[in-house]
Amino acid sequence: MDGFWGALARAVGLILAWDAELIEIIGLSLRVTLSAVAAACLIGLPLGAAVGAFRFPGRIAATVALNALMGLPPVVVGLMVYLTLSASGPLGVLGLLYTPAAMIVAQTVLVAPIVAALTRQVVEELDREYAEQFASLGLGPLGRVRALLWDARYALLTVALAGFGRATAEVGAVMIVGGNIDHATRVMTTAIALETSKGNLELALALGVVLIAIAVAVTGTVMTLRASAVRMAYG
């Protein structure tokens, strides 16, 4: 236990000292994760809303597919993105492999189905409530999706939060497509795995503490926003 507490104390020291390596890793992690969540929301929100709001042939199959894709194994996604971006792959010419961009792509592939599936659920429920009013007003399909997304905005924050949770904790896919290269593609999760295997527990623990702190801060902010929206009957 002494080893643990000693390592934890040194980890806190690293954080307080604003260690350059630590900051670099945290910065890249946030950049990759937030970019991936933003891209996943751009894809997943309208896709989920369309599946949730419209009736079309194959809708049940689309719903099942979205739900199934929520459980995509990260290493499989990593492998697929690796094969796509590798020199002999269809997008190899872009030269993205082992760059933060490749990590963003991999995390987007992982998170977009989560955002889409949860959005479908939220929007479908809201659409059941609004459908007749929208039909009475003669609202077109685009207007309907826009209105549903806007009115579900606070519930969708929680959806984005679920995506953020998945992305920020993910290690397998970014390890495969990013390569965990020092000063290039090393993020918190891959660094924790590496530093632990090297026995450098201070840095691993410091990163773990920061990772948890970020998760708590983001979750706390979203929950506060959501609670205030519910109080105002906007949630």
Add this chain to the structure above:
Amino acid sequence: MAEPLLSASGLCFEAGGGRLIDGVDLAIRPGARVAVMGANGAGKSLLLRLLHGLIRPSAGEILWRGRPPGREARQAQAMVFQRPVLLRRSVRANLRFALAARGAGRADRIARAEQALVRARLDRLAQRPARLLSAGEQQRLAVARALACAPRLLFLDEPTASLDPASALAVEALIRDAHADGVAIVLVTHDAGQARRLGDELVFLDAGRVAETGALPGALEAPRSEAARAWVEGRLHTGPAR
């Protein structure tokens, strides 16, 4: 006699192996005030939804000014539901949304939303979240929103069913004002007093069929059909075999 705004002939709707609306013929003329009455499950709300185009009939025809209803019919109609469907936005934003959905320009929808707020005496609550209003205020907002769209025909599905008398009267005042402005009204109600106050014509439904029609208030005082008579006298009526 003026050409009907909306006419239905041989209107039927089937679901779950049963015929819920059965051969309804109806004509709603400009400025009409039609009260649709009947027991629970008689098909009143369903008929309203069919006439408003929210549900497709299984058979029969609905015409708007002699033609199949299109965009013009949608623009000229509005509906208020028993439970007001209010967006998760402010009172003012609810009004502006409806006007935007109807294609009103920005300046127009701002002006018309403000007029509607004043008309419904909701101007002091304009910034409040609509879903935090009292039940009476919510229904006033729903009626104001429908009227802001300047309909020629307004469908109302038991708009005061869950309101106290004062709130119900406030909603009725809005409906009366709308009619005074020339809006035709089709009102579903269980309240004979309200039917007399707001209706000129009665359509009494029994098991999806029109059992009685006539001018109000006379049609409620001396109903000819057994179904309407039983309803007026507060007796249970089992209805015709389906």
